[in-house]
Amino acid sequence: MAVLLLALLPVPPKLSKCSKADRRQRKINADTLQDVFELIFAPLQDVPHVGIPIDCADGKVRLCFPILSGWIADHMENMALHGLKTNACPKCEVPTNELGTNARS
């Protein structure tokens, strides 16, 4: 697996209070993060349709249709990415009081 650094995300200072201004700031932070993601993904908007020529390891150039297929992050990062509350599952719609049961949906 190759890892390439693509962007550094802005990390706002943590907000401890729950005042109205703080909530607004939090919303702004989350929106900013989403905007940054949008910027990063901008090149990916069209390529799944039209394809893009990419150099192959065997020396040929091939028409590729790259699709975003995974996002490796820990839980908190996932929550920020998907815009979910902290006790939500990023994969399914399990209610909070059933997290401990082994119900597979």
Added chain:
Amino acid sequence: MNLGIGQTIFHGLDRVSASDQYKPDILHTIYLGLFKHMIDWIEAFLKKHGRLQAFDEVWKAFPPYPGCLVPKKAYRELTQWQGKEMRNLGRCILGVLAMALRQPGGAQAIPFKRALRCVRALVHFNMMAQYRSHIADTIAYMEEYLDQFHRMNDIFLELGVTKRTQAKVDKQRKEIQRQRALMRERVATSQGRRMRHDDRDEEDEPCMDMIHGESHFNFIKMHLLSHFCEHIRQFGNIPMYSTEIGELAHKTQIREGWRQSNKNDAARQILHSYGRQHAIRMRLLNLQSLKDRATDLFPDVLKHLDRTTSTVSPPVICRRILKGRRGDVSNIVDFGRILGVSLEIIYRELIRYSRHNLPIDDRLPEDHATL
């Protein structure tokens, strides 16, 4: 509902499902998540049954074995667990626990057995999650272990009491005591003393009921395990999605990049520095393979290639040493010795520098032998 903000970037992308972006993560979900909880449960369980001493002794006496670090500290002395230590713990916890819980007395037999089976199920699940390849049977095993873990983990239910539950229980206990005190004021003293003795036993019962009622395993890491098997069927083995690689990359790419930058608009420099190194490394590999195939290359390319392949990576250690003052450097000979650079090179560089940057009067002599 669980949705906090609403639209995410994934909605705009074609053929991308937001829920498939999530990848199971052994490091955070199992090692730093469930194993951590499990340690707390086990500790409370051992304390409850008076086996903590035995456990610590076995833990300390653990013999060395290849691939298995000897735990240096006692079990309880460790406060901050790292992923590596957790992996080590996963390897030896079952054996240590089984040793600590041997020879159960009378009523302890069943809880001990259940606790062991619960820990065993979780450890096995973890081991199988690390398989690099799976067949239907191994996934079935994993599901079975997970089921077993969920069936058995009620033994630990009362032990993982959260702070909120504990506060509630304390409040209830105080309430009961207050009511009792009120009652007691009305009856005679000798009677009251007898009653007080009975009360203490009665107090515990509703509290235990409350702990059982309020405690739950409804935290997210418990739930994430249930997606592991499904994910293997869809996307293949789990270790390749581990966050450990990303965390390591953080070290090499971001920290090194930060150190090499001049701390001024550093983000851009960090982004560029690794990309540049990467590009050059790829270019070198390409040229090398071309050379191996005896393709015609320019002579200066060949010369450069020979030089770079002979000294593969720049000596990282030199840059490290240069930080701060050093007492043992008095002249340029010492300096060259510490850096591991020959004097000739230093002289040559000095002459080059003087030729380009200094006024004519201050220039060093052109021949480095005279220096």
